[in-house]
Amino acid sequence: MGFLDIDNVTKSYGAVEVLHRVDIDVDEGEFLVLVGPSGCGKSTLLNMIAGLEGITSGEIRIRGRVMNGVHPSRRNIAMVFQSYALYPNMTVGKNITFGLEMHGTPKAERDKAMRDVAQLLQIEHLLDRKPGQLSGGQRQRVAMGRALVRDPDVFLFDEPLSNLDAKLRVDMRTEIKKLHQRLGTTIVYVTHDQIEAMTLSTRIAVMFDGHVQQLGTPKEIYDSPANLFVATFMGSPAMNVLPTRLEERNGMLHALLTGADGAERALAMPHAPAAASAHKDAEVLLGIRPEAITDPEGADRKARTIQPMTNRVTVTEPAGADTFVTMTLSGKDCIARMRADAYVEPGRDFDFAINMDKAVLFDPRTEARIA
Amino acid sequence: MAIASPDTPVRTARITRVFIYLFLLLFALFYLLPFGIMVINSVKPLSEITGGNMIALPREWTIEPWLSAWSTAQIGVQPTGLRPYFINSLMMAIPAVLLSTAVGALNGYVLTKWRFKGDTLIFGLLLFSCFIPFQIVLIPMARILGILQMASTTQGLILVHFVYGIGFTTLYFRNYYAAFPTELVRAAQIDGAGFFQIFWRIMLPSSGPIIAVSFIWQFTNIWNDFLFGASFASGGAAPMTVALNNLVNSSTGVREYNVHFAGAIMAAAPTLLVYIVAGRYFVRGLMSGSVKG
Numbered sequence: 001m002g003f004l005d006i007d008n009v010t011k012s013y014g015a016v017e018v019l020h021r022v023d024i025d026v027d028e029g030e031f032l033v034l035v036g037p038s039g040c041g042k043s044t045l046l047n048m049i050a051g052l053e054g055i056t057s058g059e060i061r062i063r064g065r066v067m068n069g070v071h072p073s074r075r076n077i078a079m080v081f082q083s084y085a086l087y088p089n090m091t092v093g094k095n096i097t098f099g100l101e102m103h104g105t106p107k108a109e110r111d112k113a114m115r116d117v118a119q120l121l122q123i124e125h126l127l128d129r130k131p132g133q134l135s136g137g138q139r140q141r142v143a144m145g146r147a148l149v150r151d152p153d154v155f156l157f158d159e160p161l162s163n164l165d166a167k168l169r170v171d172m173r174t175e176i177k178k179l180h181q182r183l184g185t186t187i188v189y190v191t192h193d194q195i196e197a198m199t200l201s202t203r204i205a206v207m208f209d210g211h212v213q214q215l216g217t218p219k220e221i222y223d224s225p226a227n228l229f230v231a232t233f234m235g236s237p238a239m240n241v242l243p244t245r246l247e248e249r250n251g252m253l254h255a256l257l258t259g260a261d262g263a264e265r266a267l268a269m270p271h272a273p274a275a276a277s278a279h280k281d282a283e284v285l286l287g288i289r290p291e292a293i294t295d296p297e298g299a300d301r302k303a304r305t306i307q308p309m310t311n312r313v314t315v316t317e318p319a320g321a322d323t324f325v326t327m328t329l330s331g332k333d334c335i336a337r338m339r340a341d342a343y344v345e346p347g348r349d350f351d352f353a354i355n356m357d358k359a360v361l362f363d364p365r366t367e368a369r370i371a
Numbered sequence: 372m373a374i375a376s377p378d379t380p381v382r383t384a385r386i387t388r389v390f391i392y393l394f395l396l397l398f399a400l401f402y403l404l405p406f407g408i409m410v411i412n413s414v415k416p417l418s419e420i421t422g423g424n425m426i427a428l429p430r431e432w433t434i435e436p437w438l439s440a441w442s443t444a445q446i447g448v449q450p451t452g453l454r455p456y457f458i459n460s461l462m463m464a465i466p467a468v469l470l471s472t473a474v475g476a477l478n479g480y481v482l483t484k485w486r487f488k489g490d491t492l493i494f495g496l497l498l499f500s501c502f503i504p505f506q507i508v509l510i511p512m513a514r515i516l517g518i519l520q521m522a523s524t525t526q527g528l529i530l531v532h533f534v535y536g537i538g539f540t541t542l543y544f545r546n547y548y549a550a551f552p553t554e555l556v557r558a559a560q561i562d563g564a565g566f567f568q569i570f571w572r573i574m575l576p577s578s579g580p581i582i583a584v585s586f587i588w589q590f591t592n593i594w595n596d597f598l599f600g601a602s603f604a605s606g607g608a609a610p611m612t613v614a615l616n617n618l619v620n621s622s623t624g625v626r627e628y629n630v631h632f633a634g635a636i637m638a639a640a641p642t643l644l645v646y647i648v649a650g651r652y653f654v655r656g657l658m659s660g661s662v663k664g
Contacts, residue, residue: 052557073563085554089576098572099562146558 003028003186004049004154009058011044019044019210021058026154026203029184035197036207037233042190043158045207049188050079050156062153073102078147079156082163084139086131086146093118093127096145117145120179137168144179157189161196173199194234198222206230225360228367231287237324240293240334241362244286246272246279253277255286255359260312260328267307269356273371276361284370285362290324292358293336295344299353307354316344325350413437413632420628436629440618440637444630447606447617453634455607456614460594460641462525463610467532468589474533475540475585476578480570482541483548484556494545500538505598508535516603528604532593539592540585547581548574583649591642611638 002025011019019041026032034042047053049060051072060067067075078099086095096117097110105113118124121141131139140160147155160176161169177200180187191197197204198218206213206221206229214226225231225239232238244255247266253276254266267286269276276284299306314333317324323338327350336352344350361370412420413436415429442452482494512531513522521527551574559569575582600610609617615638619631 050557050561052560072557072561077561079558079561081554081558083552083554085552085558087555087559087573089573098559098564102559102563102568146562 002026003030003063004188005059005061005064006045006049007059007061009045009048009060010056011041011048011053012056017056017210019048019056022212024205024212024215026186026188028186031180031187031189031200031202033189033191033197033201033204034207035191035194035204035233036213037192040207041210042192042207046079046156046158046188046190049154050077051075073099076150076153077156078150078152078154079158080143080147080160082159084131084143084160084163086139086142088131091128091130092123092134092142092145095131095142096127096149099146099150113149117149120148121145136164137172140164140168140172144176148179148183153186155185155187157187157191159191160189162191162193176200195236198234204234206233208233223358224369224371225287226369228285228287228362231360231362231369235289237290237335237337239287239289240329240332242286242288242330242332242334243283243364244330245283246276246281246361248277248280253280255284255361257286257330259310260314265309265311265329267309267354267356267359268305269359270305271357272361275370279361279363279370283364285364287360287362288334288354289358290335290337292355293334294353294355295338295342296351296353298339298342300355300357303355303357305356307356309352309354310349311352313344313346313348313350316346327352409632409636412629413636415629417625417627417629436627436633437637439627440630440634444618444627444634445621445624446614447621453611453614453618453637456609456611457637459525459604459608459614460611463528463532464590464593464641467529467536467593468586470529470533471536471540471589472582472585474537475542476544476575476582477570478537478541479544479546479548480574482545483551484553484569484574485566494541497538497541500535501542505535509598509602512599513603523604523606523608525604525608528599528608528610531599531603532589532596535599536589536593539588543581543585543588544578547578551577587645587649590645594642 004026006022006024006026009019009022010017022041022045024032034045036042044053048055049067051067051070055068062075062077086092087098090098093114097105097114100110100113114127115124118127121144123138123141123145126134126138126142131142134142140163143160157176161172164172173196179185180200189196189200197206198221201218203216204218204221205215208229214221214230216224221230221234225234228241232241242257244257246269247254247256249266249268253269253272255269257265257267259265294300296306296308311327311329313325313327315326317326318340321340323340323342323344325336325338325342325344327334327336338344362368363370408425411428412425414432414434415424416431416433416435419429419431440452441454443450444452446453446456478497482490516522516527516530519527519530521530555573556569559573564572594610595612596610597612597616600613601616604610605613615634618634
């Protein structure tokens with residue numbers, strides 16, 4: 001039993017079930033990120049943990065205490081909203097201590113708690129201002145202060161960074177991570193941004209269509225995606241998914257692709273999962289992340305299987321730190337991530353090196369990973 | 372003005388502008404004319420008016436008509452002036468405005484932030500009350516006031532205007548609160564604030580503009596109402612509008628037009644004042660900063 005148990009929870013609106021049997025145990029001090037596209041049910045799940053939405057069936061427990069039907073204010077949780085939801089008529093200080101006041105904390109204690117939190121978040125100079133006089137980043141800090149001051153069991157974050165500009169978002173992301181490392185609090189964090197999910201979490205639940213598609217550490221999610229949805233949702237640019245045919249040659253499985261010139265390219269997969277042999281001589285989907293396709297000098301030296309492949313380059317996109325190279329493989333665009341100084345020219349053939357250790361196979365019918 | 376530079380594509384812009392202002396000025400004068408005539412004639416001796424001199428400025432300025440209208444003019448059978456009726460109207464309008472605004476705010480809060488099954492239907496029915504003509508309510512209302520023993524009392528009029536106003540005030544507050552971020556209410560719930568604490572501490576402090584709108588609308592309507600006043604509160608409890616009518620329509624003695632003018636201005640003054648004072652609070656922007664700006 002974990003610190004926060006989400007036990008076979010479902011949510012229905014009338015006859016429509018929008019959340020199907022979600023089962024997640026969160027340990028104390030964990031940073032769980034719920035990630036998925038809009039409408040996947042992640043915010044609904046968060047609101048159910050907060051008590052803002054009812055639970056249709058199943059149980060949510062915090063510290064072993066069943067939370068079904070318990071009022072939000074008695075769950076010992078705090079929430080940071082996407083819009084910050086600061087009370088416009090109150091000063092920053094009042095905003096922070098409003099919850100304590102509602103819970104009947106004496107004034108002296110409230111003021112001390114407010115000063116501590118303000119110091120932690122470096123917003124002491126803002127305490128007398130109204131939310132309207134603050135910048136986006138400052139409002140974000142105040143919203144976090146309002147959550148922190150309660151010293152809750154669980155923090156809930158509902159897309160807290162999506163209203164900030166790109167640079168501030170990265171700064172605040174680091175700040176949230178620092179805060180988590182320092183305070184060791186249990187956090188459930190909702191986002192649609194897979195980079196936020198990867199960087200912040202200790203565990204990720206990828207959600208789609210009311211189902212948890214995969215629950216695991218960022219590395220598990222990234223390297224061993226459970227299915228095609230997880231594989232393509234996580235990672236930017238997205239994983240290349242190429243229709244391929246598996247064949248055994250010289251006692252080894254090969255993935256057969258078609259190059260831009262129409263000729264066959266065979267990529268040996270000596271470390272293919274055992275289940276792959278069941279798909280021998282059948283059509284499967286080959287998933288390769290862009291960074292697994294490089295120039296030969298840039299290839300990972302620790303990789304066990306590097307397969308060379310020559311193919312025509314369609315487009316190059318220098319992005320500063322990397323250069324993205326697009327080619328056509330088996331009729332699909334395939335993106336490779338090169339070192340910035342790799343010399344690649346569009347319209348010419350180029351010798352790519354493919355790290356087949358990182359390649360994954362998907363069943364085209366079930367879209368599940370073959371493992 | 373959005374125009375940053377005086378340079379315009381049309382050469383004749385300046386001339387056009389002169390014409391626009393002249394036109395506007397003309398219309399403003401035209402609309403002000405009746406009020407101007409009223410003011411002028413209210414400070415004239417009666418002899419100047421009966422002498423056929425309505426438009427001209429008074430040769431002899433006097434505040435006698437105002438004093439007379441306020442405290443000595445014959446209203447019905449009593450020479451009380453308009454003062455007691457002015458007070459009646461205040462005693463009626465202020466509680467009715469406050470009550471209907473308070474209930475409207477509460478209704479709007481519940482209808483937007485505490486949604487329940489059938490809430491749109493209830494809102495629809497409340498809206499319907501805005502469109503019921505006054506005349507239809509007269510007889511049932513007279514019956515109810517009779518049962519409550521509130522006929523011909525100021526309290527009775529307060530009740531009538533309070534109930535009749537709920538539809539409008541609910542409409543205002545519901546629409547205002549519909550745009551009020553629900554996340555604020557949710558945050559307050561998590562913070563442990565209850566139903567009335569959220570209303571009192573979070574919603575109402577941000578409701579300045581709509582409270583002003585509700586006050587102006589309700590006050591103007593209630594103050595200016597003649598039908599309910601004449602139907603339910605004749606005699607000593609009559610409001611200002613009914614008393615003004617009695618002053619102007621009295622069939623005995625000389626018709627003192629200057630006193631009538633002064634009385635009419637007195638009857639109109641409070642609503643004018645409300646517009647001038649509260650109109651400033653129509654300005655938006657009290658919500659800024661609660662959510663992303």
